[in-house]
Amino acid sequence: MSTPQDLQDPLALDRQVSYALVVAARSVTALYRPILDPLGLTHPQYLVLLALWASGPRSVKDLSHELQLDSATLSPLLKRLEAMGHVWRVRRATDERVLEIGLTDQGRELREKAVAIPQRIRDRLSMTEEQLEGLKTVLSQVIDNAKGLPETI
Structure with missing residues (x-):
């Protein structure tokens, strides 16, 4: 709780935008857990699916850019979603350096449960x-x- 002195202290924790953002993000993400658990999803996996539901298949690089996740974070999410049967991953025929990601029928059907x-x-x-x-x-x-x-x- 803020005291009058804290309101004047530029280093008071309650005055830090970064602190408020971190706590808000953590709190809101926690609200998703009991809603996503029955679908077998984590919040980051849900974000991946939201992006794919919105605009379909794309390169992993493009998905990484849209979600603002580095490949070290995104790759395990995609592998898990693939193992669950929600997405497919395949090398682009015209350039095998590019990994494409898209929804399976099961992944598209999951959208109805998530709406x-x-x-x-x-x-x-x-x-x-x-x-x-x-x-x-x-x-x-x-x-x-x-x-x-x-x-x-």
Whole structure:
């Protein structure tokens, strides 16, 4: 809990944007666990499926860029989703250096089971769609602004 002195201290934990973002991300991700568990999915696997449901097969490199995950993080997710029967991975015929990823029939069918997840999360957060859209807009601005800055000052 913040004290009046904390409100003036620029190093007070409660005043740190990074702290609020980390705690919020962890808290929201935890809300997904009981919803995704019956589907046999983790939150990162769900994000991969969301991307594939939205725009179909693509290179792993493109998927990595969209999800902002490095290959060391994404590769095990894809292997697990493939083992579960939700995605396929194949080398591109015209360039075997490129690994393509796409949904199997089972992966496409899983979308129907997942369609209610966003509303269930909104309900658990007790926030309106408009509030969450506003939050996403602000977070997108934070992401864009942070990406445009050098890593050192």
